[in-house]
Amino acid sequence: PCSCSRKFQKKVEASISKMVLNGGIDNRYLVLAVNILQNEEGTHEKHLIITASQSLENKELCILRNDWCSVPVEPGDIIHLEGDCLSDTWIIDEDFGYLILYPDMLISGTSIASSIRCMRRAVLSETFRSSDPATRQMLIGTVLHEVFQKAISNSFAPEKLQEFAFQTVQEIRHLKEMYRLNLNQEEIKQEVEExxxxxxxxxxxxxxxxxxxxxxxxxxxxxxxxxxxxxxxxxxxxxxxxxxxxxxxxxxxxxxxxxxxxxxxxxxxxxxxxxxxxxxxxxxxxxxxxxxxxxxxxxxxxxxxxxxxxxxxxxxxxxxxxxxxxxxxxxxxxxxxxxxxQMAFSLFHRISKSAIEKEKTKLAPLPQIIEDQQTCKYCSQIGNCALYSRAVEQQMDDSSVPIGMLPKIEEETQHLKLTHLEYFSLWCLMLTLESQSKDNKKNHQHIWLMPASELEESGNCIGNLIRTECVKTVCDGQYLHNFRRKNGDMPVTNLMAGDRIILSGEERTLFALSRGYVKDINVTSVRILYACGFSVLLTSYTHSAVDNILLKLVKFKIGFLRLGQAQKVHPDIQKFTEEEICRSKSIKSLPLLEELYNSHRIVATTCMGINHPIFSRKTFDFCIVDEASQISQPVCLGPLFFSRRFVLVGDHQQLPPLVLNREARALGMSESLFKRLERNENAVVQLTVQYRMNSQIMSLSNKLTYEGKLECGSDKVANALDLEFYADYSENPWMIRVFEPNNPVCFLNTDKVPAPEQAEKGGVSNITEAKLIVFLTSVFIKAGCKPSDIGIIAPYRQQLKIINDLLFHSSVRMVEVNTVDKYQGRDKSIILVSFVRSNKDGPLGELLKDWRRLNVAITRAKHKLILLGCVPSLNRYPPLGKLLHHLNSEKLISFFLCHVLGDFQRR
Structure with missing residues (x-):
């Protein structure tokens, strides 16, 4: 009882700040205690002490009778109740009422229906969602669904049905599935017509x-x-x-x-x-x-x-x-x-944690394997089921597998060695931990549990909107909506252009989700492989990273096929996408699609794009993975299976794979495949010659990270920035220091200026630094620099939003503003970095403690790097302290004085 009490207390303490408890039709109750009692009739009941009060007061009683007693509810769980509450007592029995366990975990009706025959299969399908193989029957079913849906919205006349069938089998998404399954388009059409x-x-x-x-x-x-x-x-x-x-x-x-x-x-x-x-x-x-x-x-x-x-x-x-x-x-x-x-309980408890802290976290067993060889024979999850049983469950002391199923499990896993099973088990554990951390961070349940007014205060929502114009069709399946605030001013928000949102009706919210990374590689290797007649798969973690390579290939007029949605691809690369080529060439037959796939020896996609049908029938001579040091092992491994040889390009002195969960990080999830394979010294080539930065900018990273090993590739790299109208802006000493073309590095110290940081609902920001950044940007443009050659970096999202807003009101366009993480692999002629933090005694932020993040920030500039921040505040961060010591020794730090503040604000 004592350990259970501690477990409950810890569970509540960890999540109470994120819980939203309330009564009413959308009620959410916290279970405080669970007791099993015997009633007067001699049958057992489960009594739950529950509360819908955020203060954990105002307790109510929920009595579960009959089969509801089997619900695996525990103290600390969140439940939803349907029925009537009389005198603070709910009664849920076989005739009235429902209890929903973990109601904010939304499970598909298809999964629940499939759990009738095998709960284990349903849980595996939710866990390994992309592992169900495509089949001819599934494709026929999808086409028939679409034909029927078109008909019921239009007409069931025989001639119209023929027209709908003909149109549907010509759609590119169905042609791609026919290609994957190596089917005949005419045969599919005939089967549909039946x-x-x-x-x-x-x-x-x-x-x-x-x-x-x-x-x-x-x-x-x-x-x-x-x-x-x-x-x-x-x-x-x-x-x-x-x-x-x-x-x-x-x-x-x-x-x-x-x-x-x-x-x-x-x-x-x-x-x-x-x-x-x-x-x-x-x-x-x-x-x-x-x-x-x-x-x-x-x-x-x-x-x-x-x-x-x-x-x-x-x-x-x-x-x-x-x-x-x-x-x-x-x-x-x-x-x-x-x-x-039952299914929600299994999905929620994928991790087994003992109440005793010393016992390590491990994966929990899945629902029991059924002993039905006929059902298992045709199960799409049989491979995952057998692998999980052998790698995870059979390593447990209380493992129990039906005797009749052991031969099937052995058959499915006999090709795997012990090291393979251990690798799977470890990564399954780490990915599960990380998945739970991401779900907790997203707080999707707030979308339906919190009113828009409260979500607006967090900066993640804009409520009280009405649509102002008719919906415009942008292209097939994409529509443009215009909204305005019904009344009142637009609230302060974290939402930015490019964010993904959820749109819902009254008393629901808009919610932002977005992340990404980028990098480029020397395209010479790709050109050589292409000239030698090899096929090459180019890949990286993000669309922008992939496009960064392709933009350089375009200059050499080397053809390639870019996979992925055109809207996510760089505008200059969109014409090379499968989507745009199919549209422009009006590809509506399988032979034409096959010709498109076979005519390109260079194919580019993100690591997550390997489910594309082209990979079902094509193996490449080489796979080049860019920014590999930033990609987690399972994601990086995917593309490698579709090539005979591979090259990983990266720098583990820069940002590693992003891992939110501390326990997963401690277990090794942040180790990339690039870092893991580095142990094989014979397969590693150190690239020490760089062609991006001039020598003075390079010296910063040499001092901070690379121990002087970096070299400039040519004298041209060290060329100074050419500012045609520089002389017009050289009247002030501090401006000369910033804009002098032969002065590549400058740190502007804001210590003498009132430039305090602000901690707002959207995050940390510094309005003075933001205004100075925008002022310097506008001067560079007036002095002759192209806006597209300027990049602005800040570690905090709220600072990016303020800078973007100021740029917009200054009529400055085409200047890219992003986090350090998103700039990895990118470069600009001029980079301005706002460090934001300015408090000499307050708490330290985590982002600026990462020396790899700092290394990325200072190596994005080709010709000029301008850093802004409060030196005394930043000296508290060890990586920045080391950098500032070097800058000071080279006399590269300038004070931004108080009287100058008015000067630049007037401009």
Whole structure:
């Protein structure tokens, strides 16, 4: 009891600041205690002491009866309750009410339905999401779904169905899948056409009837019908309201996409009832199976987030045109939500942590392996299942595997050595830890739990918006929306151009998500390999890193194919993307697509782009991974499997893979494959000659990091910056020091100026430094420098936002403003760095303690590097202290005096 109490206390303390507890329809309760008692009838009940109060006061009681007692709820868990609360007591039993465990973990209805036969398979599918292989049946199903969805929004006339089928099999995304599976386009089209008569039959049977008596008779009883024993009815589909309706349901902990949302009339005798129902399409055998029906029952729960309870759904088998009504009664919903809770528990407890601190963290076992060889034979997760069993579970003392399944596990893993199993186990643990840290940091649950007004205070939301114009179509699947604030001024926000957001209705929020890194390599090696007739796969972690290489290849007129969405690619590279080539050449047949893939010996994509169909049939002579020192091992390994030889290019003196979780970092997750393979000295080549920086800028990194080993590649590298109108801005001594073309490095010390940092809701900033940065930028442009040749770096996102806002109001465009991390691998003629921090006694920020981050910042400039900051404050950071000592010895630090402040603010 003592250790359990400590475990609960630690669990609550770790998460109480992020918890959002409240009552009402979207309630969230914290479980304070769990007791199992025996009632007067001799059966067991589970009593939960719960609270919806942030102060943990105002306690309530929740009594779980019957099968609800099996819900694996623990003190410290968050739950959602459906039902009635009388006198601060909830009763959840077989006839009334639901308990949702971890309701902010949204699980798809498809996964829950698949857990009926095997919970382990469902958990593995959620954990290893991209491992389900593509099949011919899946492609046929996807095409048929699209044809039906187009028809229900338009027409089921035979000639229109033929047109929709012809258009759909020509779409590039389907051609790519045909290429992956090595299929014949005409055969796929013919197979799709075999279904079309059934589409027409369904439309004739269920749509646009003038007389309800002409509709097929069906059996459907709805809860709202009361005691009416007559379940015979006629169902008429009036219209489709939505296609692929995506719904998140934080009430029930569910998410999903409904194939078609339809308006229906239920005719029973002389009475007609109108309902909006989910219509689920199935292309396989007409099974009317429990999995298919369960999926629809869960979709009725999803639908309640948007509209009245549909009470039932419709299940349509496209091969025959037969449709089944599926009632959603309390028993089915109860059992499916209990399954959902079991699955949520397994996903939440993927890590096993002992209450005793000394015992190390380890992976938890998955749900038990079922002993059903027929089911396992066709399971898409059999490989992952066997690997996890052998590498993780069989190493545990209490491991239990069904005897009949041991030969299958051995068969699936016999090619693996002990070192392979240990590597998998370690990385599975580290990735799970990191995944949990990322989920905690995102706080996605705040989107639906917190009002927009509170989220605005955190700087992550803009609420109270209304759309001002009609939606404009940018291209297929992309739309432009314009919003304005309904009333009041625009709030201070962290949102920036390029951020990914979530848009939702009233009392929901916009939420920003974005990150990235970049680097370039010497393209000579690529040119040589190309000239020798080799095929080359070019890859890196981010789009900008990949494009940085390609921009240099373009100058040499070397052809390449760029994979990835055109909108994420550099504008000058977009015309080389698969998407743009297919559009411009109007590629609508498989032979033309194959010709495109076969005609390029150089293919470029990000490391995460290796699921592209081209890799299913193509192996490259070489794979070059740029910025490899910054890429985690599993991500870096992916592209290497598609090449015969590989080259990793990087610098482990710069930023390593980003790892949020401290425990994962301690276990070694921040070690890149580049660093790991460095142990093989025969395979390592040290590149000490650089062609970016002039010698004085280079000397900074030589002193800070490289122990004097870096050399300039040529005299041209050391050329001074050419500023045509420099003389017009040389009247002040401090400006001469900054703008003098022959003075490549300058540190402006703001110690004598009131330039304090500000800690705001969006982060740390320094408005004085921001204004000075913008002033210097505008002067450089007026003196003859191109805006695109100037880069601005700051370690904090809030500072970037302020600088961007000031640049915008100064009418300065085309100047790139970014974090140190995003500038890795990039270079500019002029770089200005704002260090932001200015407090001589306050707390130290973590970002400036990283010497690798500092090394990146000072090595981005080709000709001129200007650093801004408060020297006494920055001296408290060891890496910066070392740099400042060197700058001071070289007399490269200038005081920015108080009287100058007014001078530059007036300009």
């Amino acid at each position: 279904y079309l008569p059934s589409f027409s039959k369904w439309a004739r049977d269920f749509m646009h009837k003038y007389n309800s008596a002409d509709l097929p008779q069906m059996q459907l009883s709805l809860p709202s019908d009361g005691n009416n024993n007559n379940s015979t009815c006629n169902i008429e589909v009036i219209n489709s309201l939505d296609i692929e309706e995506s719904i998140w349901s934080p009430r029930f902990g569910l998410k999903g996409k409904i194939d078609v949302t339809v308006g229906v009339k239920i005719h029973r005798g002389y009475k007609t009832k109108y309902k909006i129902m989910p219509l689920e399409l199935k292309t396989g055998k007409e099974l009317n199976s429990i999995e298919h029906r369960s999926q629809l029952v869960l979709y009725t729960l999803l639908s309640q987030e948007r509209r009245a309870d549909p009470e039932a759904g419709l299940l349509l088998y496209l091969k025959t045109g037969h449709m089944y009504p599926v009632p959603a009664n309390h028993l089915d919903k109860r059992e499916l939500l209990r399954l959902r809770n």
